[in-house]
Amino acid sequence: MKLRRWVSIATVAVATVAVLNTVPATAGKPYDPTKQTLGALGLRHGLQIGTAVDMAALNNTGNPQYRRITAAEFASVTAENAMKWESLEPTRGKYNWGPADQLVDFAKRNKQSVRGHVLVWHNQLPTWLTDGVANGSISKQELRELLRKHITTVVSRYKGKVWQWDVVNEAVSDPWDNPPTLHYKGFWAQHLGPGYLADAFRWARAADPKALLFYNDYNIEAFGSGNPADDKTQFVYDMVRGLRAQGVPIDGVGSQGHLGTQYGNYNTFQVIEALEKFTALGVATAFTEVDVRSQLTDGVQAGNSEEINPRLQASAANFSVLMKACLAVRSCLSYTVWGFSDRHSWVPGWFDDPPEGLATIYDENYQAKLAYHEIKSDLILAGPPYVLPRITPKPHR
Ligand code: XIL
Numbered sequence: 001m002k003l004r005r006w007v008s009i010a011t012v013a014v015a016t017v018a019v020l021n022t023v024p025a026t027a028g029k030p031y032d033p034t035k036q037t038l039g040a041l042g043l044r045h046g047l048q049i050g051t052a053v054d055m056a057a058l059n060n061t062g063n064p065q066y067r068r069i070t071a072a073e074f075a076s077v078t079a080e081n082a083m084k085w086e087s088l089e090p091t092r093g094k095y096n097w098g099p100a101d102q103l104v105d106f107a108k109r110n111k112q113s114v115r116g117h118v119l120v121w122h123n124q125l126p127t128w129l130t131d132g133v134a135n136g137s138i139s140k141q142e143l144r145e146l147l148r149k150h151i152t153t154v155v156s157r158y159k160g161k162v163w164q165w166d167v168v169n170e171a172v173s174d175p176w177d178n179p180p181t182l183h184y185k186g187f188w189a190q191h192l193g194p195g196y197l198a199d200a201f202r203w204a205r206a207a208d209p210k211a212l213l214f215y216n217d218y219n220i221e222a223f224g225s226g227n228p229a230d231d232k233t234q235f236v237y238d239m240v241r242g243l244r245a246q247g248v249p250i251d252g253v254g255s256q257g258h259l260g261t262q263y264g265n266y267n268t269f270q271v272i273e274a275l276e277k278f279t280a281l282g283v284a285t286a287f288t289e290v291d292v293r294s295q296l297t298d299g300v301q302a303g304n305s306e307e308i309n310p311r312l313q314a315s316a317a318n319f320s321v322l323m324k325a326c327l328a329v330r331s332c333l334s335y336t337v338w339g340f341s342d343r344h345s346w347v348p349g350w351f352d353d354p355p356e357g358l359a360t361i362y363d364e365n366y367q368a369k370l371a372y373h374e375i376k377s378d379l380i381l382a383g384p385p386y387v388l389p390r391i392t393p394k395p396h397r
Contacts, residue, residue: 033380038372039075039112041379042335045327046390048113048163049379050076050336052289054344055099058106065366069340071110076163078115078288078336079103080346084124085150092128097157104161115288115336116162118216119151120200121169122186133191143191148203155207164286164334166216166254167204168197172239174219175230182228182235197239198248205249210395212333215240216254216288221322222270223277233274241281249396253278257290257322258338260356261314271325279331284393287326289338292318292371293347293359300358311358316371319361323375327382330391335375341366 033041042049051074057066070077081087082099089095107114129146132138138146155165171194173185184194192199197215204213217236224231228238236253243250255274259265275285292315294300299307326332339345341362348357361372 034376037073038376038379039073041376043075045379045382045387047326047332047379048076048334050074050078050113050115050334051340052078052080052117052336052338053082053103053106054080054339055082055103057344058103066341066344069362069366071106071112073340074112076113076115076334076336077103077107078117080339081124083117083154084121085129086124086126088154089126089150092126095153100158104158108161113163113334114158114161115286115334116155116158116165116211117288118166118169119154119204120147120167120188120196122188123170125187130187133187140191144196144199147188147192147196147200151200151203152207155204155211159208160210162208162211164212164214164252164254165204165208166288167200167213167250169216170218171197171215172217172232172235174232180230182230182232198243198246201243201248201250205395205397209397212251212284212393212395213249214252214254214284214286214288215243215250216256218256218258218289220253220255220274221257221259222266222274237277237281240278240283244281244283244396250283251393251395252284252286252333254286254288256338257287259290259292259318259322261292261294261311261318265318266321268321268324268328271321272328275325275329275332279329282393282396283331285326285329285332286334286336287322287332288334288336290319290322290335291338291345291347291359293351293356296348296355296357301355308358312370315358316369316374319371320374320378323378324382327378327387330388331393333390333392337361 038049051070053070058070079100082103104114133143171184173183188196201213220233220236223233226234228235240250240253278285294311294315297307323335326335337360339360342358342360343364345359347359361369363369
């Protein structure tokens, strides 16, 4: 029995090596994997390497580097803001599709897949909606209907064009919130109760039978105590198991992967374990918003290399931990960075006390940083029998 398993693994391994080693021989030049893009190297494992896209930067003709790297280096794109409700429907009933459509067209032209982000979230909601609820002019019943309509409208528009949708984002509290016992937090839980999660997935599925429907959150890279009262990963795990048991069409769990070098963080095996546990629930996994920020001390800001270098190294190590874990788990379909260059990262604007930055894989002048090279080496060195092609789930009905 044991022997037979080994034989079959070996057969798969040999077959896969044969495929992966069929590398394009470009006119006499030896194949140099370091010259390949992250996107191309990821696809050798069926893994899509993606980036969040800032539409203003993409359209800035004074800055062609941004567009060039977005098009060339990545297999997948996510709208950093353009598909959020406040961007899509700033005035009630008037959708502004321009930027979101433009990204979907850009992806098509460049043969990239699209991760749709995001249908239901408590942030970046239009003020007409939040004000209406606050002043009582929008009732709970009407709010639920507005959400159904929003999901249906957006998912229908991009039906067949979006590969994965972040259907619900950041629904769960953190241990530092009040009360500290983990709970469903924010606008939607407050006004509709936690039943909105199941509704949202069902509405999304009704509008697109083939898109992979994800729950997306941060601080779920690894398990902690195992107690859902304080372990967010466990809370999300129990939530996904509950949704699956109710037959809710959830196909994936997105782990955002916003890390910081000032924290302890996880080793590769801890992250693999978490991805595998989610996989055992019958869902795919993905890293959806990876960045690894650092505190910008006075020394860092003054250009002191003794303070900068350890941060760049720690950042690279953390990017690499998530990449290796993703490669090792066959359900991990994509690895998306939340912006690729420090020039356009959301980090300095959001984490300013103390100031943080240096969170991405290219510096402000679009030079690849250590993190870029390390995740590239992970992709190049990976192969059977430990790293095998991806297994994509059939969308749940
Ligand atoms: C951030 C964007 O990067 C910023 O430009 C915007 O001002 C705020 O939102 N988790 C998410 C993303 O799911 O949508 C957030 O994006 C970052 C945290």
